Amino acid sequence: MALMITDECINCDVCEPVCPNQAITQGELIYEINPDKCTECQGHYDEPQCVSVCPVSCIPGNPDYIETPDQLMLKYHQLILQREKAI
Numbered sequence: 001m002a003l004m005i006t007d008e009c010i011n012c013d014v015c016e017p018v019c020p021n022q023a024i025t026q027g028e029l030i031y032e033i034n035p036d037k038c039t040e041c042q043g044h045y046d047e048p049q050c051v052s053v054c055p056v057s058c059i060p061g062n063p064d065y066i067e068t069p070d071q072l073m074l075k076y077h078q079l080i081l082q083r084e085k086a087i
Contacts, residue, residue: 006059035065
C-alpha cells in the first residue's frame with residue numbers, strides 16, 4: 001500500500017530527499033505523499049526510506065491505497081518507464 005504522512009508531522013525535512021520516487025512534497029501544512037508515486041521503496045530498498053528516517057513515526061500505510069508487494073513492484077516499473085520516456 002502507499003504510505004501517508006499524518007498530522008503528527010513536524011516538517012523536519014528529512015523524508016523528502018530520501019524518497020527515490022519523488023513522491024513526497026511539502027503540502028500546505030505538512031509533507032504529503034503522492035500515492036501514485038509511492039512504492040514503499042519497492043525496487044529501490046528493502047524498507048521505506050521515509051519511515052526509517054522519520055523522527056516522530058508519522059508515516060503509516062494509507063488504508064485508501066492497499067496494494068500487494070507485486071502491485072507495488074509493477075508501479076515501480078511503470079514509474080521507471082515514465083522517467084525513461086521523459087528523458
